[in-house]
Amino acid sequence: YREGLNSLDFLQVPPELREENNKILMQLRLNLAAAGINLNEDIEYYRKIVIEHCTKAIGQDPKNITALGRRAKAHIDLNNFDEAKADLTQAIDLVNMIPVSYTHLRAHET
Numbered sequence: 001y002r003e004g005l006n007s008l009d010f011l012q013v014p015p016e017l018r019e020e021n022n023k024i025l026m027q028l029r030l031n032l033a034a035a036g037i038n039l040n041e042d043i044e045y046y047r048k049i050v051i052e053h054c055t056k057a058i059g060q061d062p063k064n065i066t067a068l069g070r071r072a073k074a075h076i077d078l079n080n081f082d083e084a085k086a087d088l089t090q091a092i093d094l095v096n097m098i099p100v101s102y103t104h105l106r107a108h109e110t
Contacts, residue, residue: 026060029053033070043077050074065091 036050054071057064068091075084 022060026057026064029057029060030064030066030070033057033067033074037070037073047074047077051078063094065094068094 030053033050033053036046036053039046051071051074054067054074057067058071061067068087072084072087072091075081075087
């Protein structure tokens, strides 16, 4: 995952391919974070990597619930409870918006 991220991060991508490149970057970051969360060795090192890549993913998409959840888990593992709470609160707020959005959508259907 790291090699793929490094390659795509520094690649000069033509404008017509940037959206696709960003999607791939997001998936690589989230996959790397998922792998890092599941490693039970050198927890501090790997959780910091999870936080780094989830933070980049959230910078790309602030409403990415998966990245918020994985970053919260990494913070919990590092005893950063205030940061974990902030991420989980943001994720819950985003999830709570879904029923409201669905209700508004249904109201506009014909």
